[in-house]
Amino acid sequence: MNIPKDLKYTKDHEWIRKEEDLIYVGITEYAQNSMGDVVFIELPEVGDTVVKGDAFGVVESVKAVSDIYAPLSGTVKKINEKILDYPEKVNKDPYGSWMMAIESSDLSQWDILLDAEAYEKLCEEED
Amino acid sequence: MNRKLIFEKSIKGRKGYALPECDVPAQAIEDIIPKEYIRIEEPELPEVGEVDTVRHFTLLSGLNYGVDNGLYPLGSCTMKYNPKINEDVSRLDGFTGVHPDLPDSAVQGCLELLYKMDLFLSEITGMERISLQPAAGAHGELAGLMMMKAFHQYHGEGHRNKIIVPDSAHGTNPASAAMVGYEVIEVKTDSRGNVDLSELKKMMSGGIAGIMLTNPSTLGLFEENICEITDIIHKAGGLVYYDGANLNAIMGITRPGDMGFDIVHLNLHKTFSTPHGGGGPGSGPVGVKKDLVPFLPVPLIQYKDGQYIRDYDRPLSIGRVRSYFGNFSVIVKAYAYILTMGAEGLRHASETAVLNANYLMHKLKKNYELPYDRTCMHEFVLSGRHQKDIGITVLDIAKRMMDYGIHPPTVYFPLKVKEAMMFEPTETESLETIDEAAEILMRIAAEAEENPELLKEAPHRTPVARLDEVRAVREPVLKWHAKNKEK
Numbered sequence: 190m191n192i193p194k195d196l197k198y199t200k201d202h203e204w205i206r207k208e209e210d211l212i213y214v215g216i217t218e219y220a221q222n223s224m225g226d227v228v229f230i231e232l233p234e235v236g237d238t239v240v241k242g243d244a245f246g247v248v249e250s251v252k253a254v255s256d257i258y259a260p261l262s263g264t265v266k267k268i269n270e271k272i273l274d275y276p277e278k279v280n281k282d283p284y285g286s287w288m289m290a291i292e293s294s295d296l297s298q299w300d301i302l303l304d305a306e307a308y309e310k311l312c313e314e315e316d
Numbered sequence: 317m318n319r320k321l322i323f324e325k326s327i328k329g330r331k332g333y334a335l336p337e338c339d340v341p342a343q344a345i346e347d348i349i350p351k352e353y354i355r356i357e358e359p360e361l362p363e364v365g366e367v368d369t370v371r372h373f374t375l376l377s378g379l380n381y382g383v384d385n386g387l388y389p390l391g392s393c394t395m396k397y398n399p400k401i402n403e404d405v406s407r408l409d410g411f412t413g414v415h416p417d418l419p420d421s422a423v424q425g426c427l428e429l430l431y432k433m434d435l436f437l438s439e440i441t442g443m444e445r446i447s448l449q450p451a452a453g454a455h456g457e458l459a460g461l462m463m464m465k466a467f468h469q470y471h472g473e474g475h476r477n478k479i480i481v482p483d484s485a486h487g488t489n490p491a492s493a494a495m496v497g498y499e500v501i502e503v504k505t506d507s508r509g510n511v512d513l514s515e516l517k518k519m520m521s522g523g524i525a526g527i528m529l530t531n532p533s534t535l536g537l538f539e540e541n542i543c544e545i546t547d548i549i550h551k552a553g554g555l556v557y558y559d560g561a562n563l564n565a566i567m568g569i570t571r572p573g574d575m576g577f578d579i580v581h582l583n584l585h586k587t588f589s590t591p592h593g594g595g596g597p598g599s600g601p602v603g604v605k606k607d608l609v610p611f612l613p614v615p616l617i618q619y620k621d622g623q624y625i626r627d628y629d630r631p632l633s634i635g636r637v638r639s640y641f642g643n644f645s646v647i648v649k650a651y652a653y654i655l656t657m658g659a660e661g662l663r664h665a666s667e668t669a670v671l672n673a674n675y676l677m678h679k680l681k682k683n684y685e686l687p688y689d690r691t692c693m694h695e696f697v698l699s700g701r702h703q704k705d706i707g708i709t710v711l712d713i714a715k716r717m718m719d720y721g722i723h724p725p726t727v728y729f730p731l732k733v734k735e736a737m738m739f740e741p742t743e744t745e746s747l748e749t750i751d752e753a754a755e756i757l758m759r760i761a762a763e764a765e766e767n768p769e770l771l772k773e774a775p776h777r778t779p780v781a782r783l784d785e786v787r788a789v790r791e792p793v794l795k796w797h798a799k800n801k802e803k
Binding site: 223225226228229251252253254276277315316 | 487701711728731734785786789790
């Protein structure tokens with residue numbers, strides 16, 4: 190299972206990457222693998238506020254519809270339009286398919302996020 | 317598979333009928349229908365001879381797979397055999413020849429049937445009255461939740477806006493609740509497959525409108541703390557909703573009403589042997605306890621002074637939810653089923669459904685993981701996790717079953733079990749059929765280890781193999797156009 194060391198993770202199988210002032214969020218290899226082929230993605234709009242732990246979007250696969258949760262609170266600065274048109278990219282390249290980029294109002298929560306090692310352990314437990 | 321659509325078989329001017337000359341004076345269409353409604357171009361109907369039409373549809377019907385072809389163990393769907401006597405009865409002239417706008421006095425037989433069906437289903441579920449209007453299960457849920465909302469509003473408790481739904485629930489439960497404007501809260505299932513009581517207690521607050529449960533649950537397990545759950549909800553001022561999808565496990569043995577449920581919907585197309593899926597339509601009667609009767613949809617059929625009447629004078633009713641009488645001929649078929657079976661027969665059906673499921677579960681648990689190792693009810697859930705470890709998914713197993721001529725179980729549901737396969741053999745399958753299915757599934761488990769490619773490329777014996785499900789969702793072609801032909 191591919192779990193890049195330089196990313197942070199949530200127990201709900203989102204990955205998080207900090208780049209300059211923005212925090213990019215996507216779903217992990219484990220998440221896309223258990224969901225199967227993704228057919229539809231719903232994302233918030235630029236300018237929306239998201240709250241840590243609340244659903245910010247929806248990923249629909251041939252098997253199920255799942256919410257995706259905000260790892261931190263903040264304001265949506267960018268969304269990845271490309272994956273709305275080509276949701277299959279999430280299956281092919283989950284760590285390259287960021288969904289939204291937020292500016293977080295509360296970076297104190299950053300350290301609570303899981304590192305690669307803790308996330309790998311969580312995946313093993315779930316299996 | 318390259319089969320032509322009937323439109324593609326069309327030859328201009330060819331026809332399969334000969335009409336006699338018109339024996340009434342012809343009238344210009346413009347004299348009867350306003351101009352804006354008259355189409356300018358003729359519709360592109362296929363022009364095909366009778367023999368080619370018959371062959372076309374006979375061929376299509378042969379591609380179909382239904383419960384008349386073989387085992388259909390689709391969990392939570394209760395694909396039991398549909399006795400043909402139901403069809404005979406529903407086609408009696410007295411039922412097919414009436415118009416729904418006829419006055420009550422002219423359709424006493426139909427109204428009597430509806431009234432008695434209400435009595436039968438109320439007795440089976442432990443409810444006070446039942447509305448036969450909803451057209452399917454999810455429609456029954458919606459009507460039931462609308463009554464729940466109307467009840468709370470009437471009692472000055474309109475602020476209650478939260479519905480609790482277990483993580484093993486049918487997807488329609490949270491969807492129906494959201495449609496009524498309720499907020500959905502999920503309660504977890506514990507390691508025995510029951511609702512987690514300590515978590516449930518923590519959720520109780522003034523805002524709880526109710527809970528939606530199915531019992532047995534979608535894990536095929538009887539909710540062991542059901543009376544405690546209904547008690548917790550009632551004490552918090554909420555109502556308890558029963559999703560009747562799994563009623564086939566308990567008919568004549570226990571009743572939702574006795575467990576403390578306030579509102580119940582049934583699926584006549586599951587439990588009461590009327591056609592399901594493409595053979596539908598469905599029917600989703602919704603019943604309630606006494607306190608909720610004023611909120612039932614109109615019309616309610618009443619028996620007054622020796623006459624059956626349609627009662628519209630119900631000021632607190634949530635109103636009409638369906639035209640006329642609901643899916644009337646479906647109700648007739650289910651009525652025929654209940655009369656054919658009798659009270660003893662219905663109980664026997666449930667007992668046999670539970671026996672069949674347990675028998676199949678015990679045969680298969682050596683080859684597939686059984687996440688909840690308990691006596692099951694009418695269905696059970698296996699996990700294909702061991703097979704996943706060697707690269708075989710539940711989808712591969714399901715596809716391979718089709719090669720052996722049986723319908724796959726429900727897969728990837730309930731969501732809380734990984735690689736879930738949900739089997740519901742129903743009571744109408746013989747010991748021989750179930751033994752054969754068990755043997756096939758054991759053989760597939762062996763094939764997964766010895767010859768995995770066989771599964772990954774399955775099915776090999778069906779008219780089409782793996783369809784592009786992603787493209788079907790993203791680029792559905794919903795109608796045929798002449799221009800498609802040229803592509």
